[in-house]
Amino acid sequence: MTIGNVLSRLITGTSWHFAAEISRLAVIVASFMGISYAARKGRHISMSALFDISPKPVKKVLSIINPFITALVLFTVGYFAVLYTYGIYETGRTTAALEFPFWLMVVAIPVGCFIGGIQFLRNMWTNIVHKEVYIAEEKIDYDEQ
Amino acid sequence: MVWTLLGIMVILLLMGFPMMIPLIAGPLIIILFYMDNLDPTIMVQQMVEGISSYVLIAVPLFIFAADIMTSGRTSRKLLDFVGSFVGHLRGGYAITTAAACTLFGSISGSTQATVVAIGKPMRERLLKVGYKDSSAIALIINSSDVALLIPPSIGMIIYALVSDASVGDLFIAGIGPGVLIFIFFASYAYIHAKVYDIPLAPKVPWKERGDIFLKALLPLGFPVIIIGGIYTGQFTPTEAAGISVLYAFVLEVLIFRSIKLKEIPNIALSSGIVTSAVFVLVAGGQAFSWVISFARIPQMLTDAVLGNDPSALYILFIVALFFFIGCMFVDPIVVILILTPIFAPVATMAGVDPIHLGVVIVFQAALGSATPPFGVDIFTASAVFNKSYLDVIRGTPPYIVMLLIVSVLVIVFEDISLFLLRLF
Amino acid sequence: GNDETGDNENGNGEAEHNWRFTVEETQGQVQYVYAQEFAELVEEKSDGAINIDVFEFGALGSEVDQVEQLQQGIVEFAIISPGFTGTLVPEGNIFALQFLFDDDQELNQQVLNESEAINTHLAQKYEEQSIMPLAFWTEGAMQWTGSSAIQSPADFAGFQMRTQESPLILRSYEAYGANPTAMSWSELYTGLQQGAVDGQENPLFFIEDAGFHEVQDHLTISNHNMYVTMTTVNTDFYNDLDEETQSIIDEAIEEMRDRSFEIQEEQNGEALELIENATDTPTDVYELSEDEREEFRELASEARDYFRENGGDDAEMILDMLMEEIEEAQGN
Numbered sequence: 001m002t003i004g005n006v007l008s009r010l011i012t013g014t015s016w017h018f019a020a021e022i023s024r025l026a027v028i029v030a031s032f033m034g035i036s037y038a039a040r041k042g043r044h045i046s047m048s049a050l051f052d053i054s055p056k057p058v059k060k061v062l063s064i065i066n067p068f069i070t071a072l073v074l075f076t077v078g079y080f081a082v083l084y085t086y087g088i089y090e091t092g093r094t095t096a097a098l099e100f101p102f103w104l105m106v107v108a109i110p111v112g113c114f115i116g117g118i119q120f121l122r123n124m125w126t127n128i129v130h131k132e133v134y135i136a137e138e139k140i141d142y143d144e145q
Numbered sequence: 146m147v148w149t150l151l152g153i154m155v156i157l158l159l160m161g162f163p164m165m166i167p168l169i170a171g172p173l174i175i176i177l178f179y180m181d182n183l184d185p186t187i188m189v190q191q192m193v194e195g196i197s198s199y200v201l202i203a204v205p206l207f208i209f210a211a212d213i214m215t216s217g218r219t220s221r222k223l224l225d226f227v228g229s230f231v232g233h234l235r236g237g238y239a240i241t242t243a244a245a246c247t248l249f250g251s252i253s254g255s256t257q258a259t260v261v262a263i264g265k266p267m268r269e270r271l272l273k274v275g276y277k278d279s280s281a282i283a284l285i286i287n288s289s290d291v292a293l294l295i296p297p298s299i300g301m302i303i304y305a306l307v308s309d310a311s312v313g314d315l316f317i318a319g320i321g322p323g324v325l326i327f328i329f330f331a332s333y334a335y336i337h338a339k340v341y342d343i344p345l346a347p348k349v350p351w352k353e354r355g356d357i358f359l360k361a362l363l364p365l366g367f368p369v370i371i372i373g374g375i376y377t378g379q380f381t382p383t384e385a386a387g388i389s390v391l392y393a394f395v396l397e398v399l400i401f402r403s404i405k406l407k408e409i410p411n412i413a414l415s416s417g418i419v420t421s422a423v424f425v426l427v428a429g430g431q432a433f434s435w436v437i438s439f440a441r442i443p444q445m446l447t448d449a450v451l452g453n454d455p456s457a458l459y460i461l462f463i464v465a466l467f468f469f470i471g472c473m474f475v476d477p478i479v480v481i482l483i484l485t486p487i488f489a490p491v492a493t494m495a496g497v498d499p500i501h502l503g504v505v506i507v508f509q510a511a512l513g514s515a516t517p518p519f520g521v522d523i524f525t526a527s528a529v530f531n532k533s534y535l536d537v538i539r540g541t542p543p544y545i546v547m548l549l550i551v552s553v554l555v556i557v558f559e560d561i562s563l564f565l566l567r568l569f
Numbered sequence: 570g571n572d573e574t575g576d577n578e579n580g581n582g583e584a585e586h587n588w589r590f591t592v593e594e595t596q597g598q599v600q601y602v603y604a605q606e607f608a609e610l611v612e613e614k615s616d617g618a619i620n621i622d623v624f625e626f627g628a629l630g631s632e633v634d635q636v637e638q639l640q641q642g643i644v645e646f647a648i649i650s651p652g653f654t655g656t657l658v659p660e661g662n663i664f665a666l667q668f669l670f671d672d673d674q675e676l677n678q679q680v681l682n683e684s685e686a687i688n689t690h691l692a693q694k695y696e697e698q699s700i701m702p703l704a705f706w707t708e709g710a711m712q713w714t715g716s717s718a719i720q721s722p723a724d725f726a727g728f729q730m731r732t733q734e735s736p737l738i739l740r741s742y743e744a745y746g747a748n749p750t751a752m753s754w755s756e757l758y759t760g761l762q763q764g765a766v767d768g769q770e771n772p773l774f775f776i777e778d779a780g781f782h783e784v785q786d787h788l789t790i791s792n793h794n795m796y797v798t799m800t801t802v803n804t805d806f807y808n809d810l811d812e813e814t815q816s817i818i819d820e821a822i823e824e825m826r827d828r829s830f831e832i833q834e835e836q837n838g839e840a841l842e843l844i845e846n847a848t849d850t851p852t853d854v855y856e857l858s859e860d861e862r863e864e865f866r867e868l869a870s871e872a873r874d875y876f877r878e879n880g881g882d883d884a885e886m887i888l889d890m891l892m893e894e895i896e897e898a899q900g901n
């Protein structure tokens with residue numbers, strides 16, 4: 001879209017005022033819908049220094065507690081995100097240039113948080129059922145790296 | 146309340162939670178349990194705000210362009226070219242990295258975009274020449290941060306708007322410290338290469354250099370178009386990011402045919418994950434900084450710390466400390482916006498030159514972004530290079546020491562920033 | 570911030586009520602100075618029982634965030650520019666219409682103080698959204714800067730004009746023949762310097778503060794519009810206050826009417842002087858003649874028609890009533 005903005009400005013001398021809005025929408029959707037996918041692929045950034053040097057039983061406990069609390073936090077934020085989105089829906093606020101409903105812009109946040117929370121619960125379940133320490137699909141334990 | 150907030154965040158961090166959790170849970174708990182009658186949806190509003198900046202859009206676009214180029218041949222040809230000229234020098238590649246990051250970062254205005262766009266292809270080359278991964282990554286992170294000092298710096302623009310300083314003067318004043326840091330880094334690169342005996346590549350004869358140059362001609366158009374486009378005003382840094390995606394696509398898919406069209410969605414997905422992992426942190430950081438501002442914590446701290454009638458030098462050191470610590474946690478732009486109005490009036494009254502203050506502030510913001518335990522650029526590097534947090538920060542201490550030395554020099558000798566201004 | 574130390578000496582924050590006031594500008598700028606003086610007046614009148622903390626721009630998020638926080642009652646007071654509520658109260662876009670008001674700013678402020686169209690009908694629209702406007706006031710006339718001189722609509726041909734993202738403003742500049750472009754202010758200085766855009770519009774104090782004159786060769790005193798803003802309070806919060814407290818607020822608002830005009834006049838005057846005296850980045854200052862303004866005014870009427878049709882349910886009524894009120898004031 002940004003590319004299109006430049007091209008159209010170069011060619012016709014006018015610009016797409018909604019480019020910024022579309023880009024913003026894309027960023028919000030990608031950021032929050034990505035929570036779950038990054039959780040599955042183990043791509044969330046964490047400071048794993050202490051975790052890495054912990055003995056295996058500690059690791060095992062953390063590998064169950066951490067995804068559980070993470071899911072809890074995501075569900076809480078997701079709940080408030082529902083309220084926020086509904087509040088926006090009620091005021092009927094629209095975006096400045098395209099004038100489409102602003103709630104469509106932010107609805108990805110509650111959805112993303114809930115799907116992300118479910119993914120972390122799945123990670124927790126895998127750790128309860130299996131013996132080895134499971135972090136994510138592509139990361140069984142940092143030791144393996 | 147301050148200690149509860151920091152305590153929760155540090156404990157969650159040390160337990161190995163995804164970094165987004167301390168950043169989100171800290172402010173969430175404060176809002177729910179410490180602030181009466183406060184609508185908790187403010188949390189969500191601020192998370193949206195955190196990732197709404199138009200400037201940030203450059204980040205995923207540069208990530209995508211860099212992913213395309215590193216999957217294909219562009220970056221290899223470019224670095225072949227650079228290598229053929231400097232590969233046989235001591236620390237030549239490291240110096241090139243520092244220069245390229247500084248140059249590119251000054252253009253993109255985003256230290257994170259620089260880590261991605263230059264860091265990704267350059268790291269592979271550094272590894273091939275024999276650098277350890279930790280020193281390569283440390284070099285990239287820290288060189289990218291220097292970019293915040295070189296014009297046109299978004300950090301400077303925001304400081305200028307918040308304070309009363311002139312943007313043009315700030316741009317000029319940032320050059321001195323920027324060059325000083327580059328000299329430090331280049332000297333270190335030379336010594337490091339000598340001590341670790343990084344093997345020298347054989348000198349490439351001129352005829353071969355010519356061949357490599359011709360092969361690199363199209364990829365070389367990339368920096369020419371981006372830099373030229375921005376400086377001649379054809380596009381803004383954000384638009385330049387968009388153009389770079391287009392250029393990378395045309396080059397790799399249509400001309401070199403090194404990437405098949407059906408591979409593009411996979412590359413985009415990978416760029417998307419990296420973007421998501423970084424932006425969720427930016428979102429959480431904004432919620433955190435909102436709670437801090439709302440509770441008037443910065444004002445409480447300055448009253449407690451500055452006391453009565455402080456000296457100019459004392460203020461500068463305190464300011465440096467606050468910005469350094471602030472930027473270890475939150476995006477530098479946000480920190481500049483929030484802390485400058487608190488410190489600038491006190492500092493100016495004590496006789497600190499506002500331009501000099503701006504340089505010190507932006508410098509510390511840059512330094513804080515690359516300093517553990519937090520630091521946005523560390524997160525970015527961790528995501529982009531798919532390395533653990535510890536691997537990313539392992540090599541940074543020498544650079545942090547150098548930057549601390551330079552920052553003391555800049556604070557004490559205001560001429561480092563102001564001498565160019567006095568020449569004119 | 571030097572008066573904060575003064576506050577601490579008498580009473581040490583022993584106030585009964587602590588209220589919050591957000592503004593869209595940073596310390597020292599017009600809105601911030603206004604809010605600080607308002608806070609001092611209220612504190613004085615309440616014998617220290619009411620303390621108001623002023624939050625500068627950026628501390629609590631973007632301008633639109635601040636609007637939402639006022640609506641939710643997270644902050645009690647806010648200075649809100651109608652430009653940031655265009656999607657919430659479309660009638661508020663009336664202030665984006667160019668060459669609608671007079672070029673005598675004092676007369677304009679008088680209209681803002683007394684207009685029924687604004688203070689009754691437009692205010693009603695805001696109150697429905699939990700935003701109660703207590704005063705409408707000007708931060709000064711808007712002026713143009715450009716890399717080339719702007720003296721007639723012909724000078725706008727092929728001119729890349731940076732504006733806010735408001736359909737009305739965009740239409741106005743399209744009517745002059747310019748290419749309006751939206752750009753974030755954080756990119757604007759560089760955009761002007763490198764020529765990505767050719768010009769922009771703002772009140773003088775903002776132009777000087779942001780240093781736009783450093784990278785522009787021409788300043789046109791166009792007075793094409795004025796920057797109107799509102800002092801607002803959360804509707805429920807205000808209605809739930811006892812009468813005595815309400816009257817403290819009302820009195821402070823009345824006293825600030827003349828002060829707000831003085832604050833902006835002083836800052837804009839100083840800014841013009843600073844721009845003219847910045848000889849190492851010379852700026853050519855040109856003031857439009859009445860005939861030249863007339864040329865633009867004719868072209869600007871198209872945006873007015875657009876507003877009547879698309880500016881919300883009561884747009885036409887409010888605009889027509891306001892135009893009558895302006896004419897009446899000009900007649901005196």
Ligand code: NA
Pocket residue numbers: 471472473474475476477513514515519520521522
């Ligand atoms: Na940081």
Ligand code: NA
Pocket residue numbers: 782783784785786787850851852853
């Ligand atoms: Na100028």
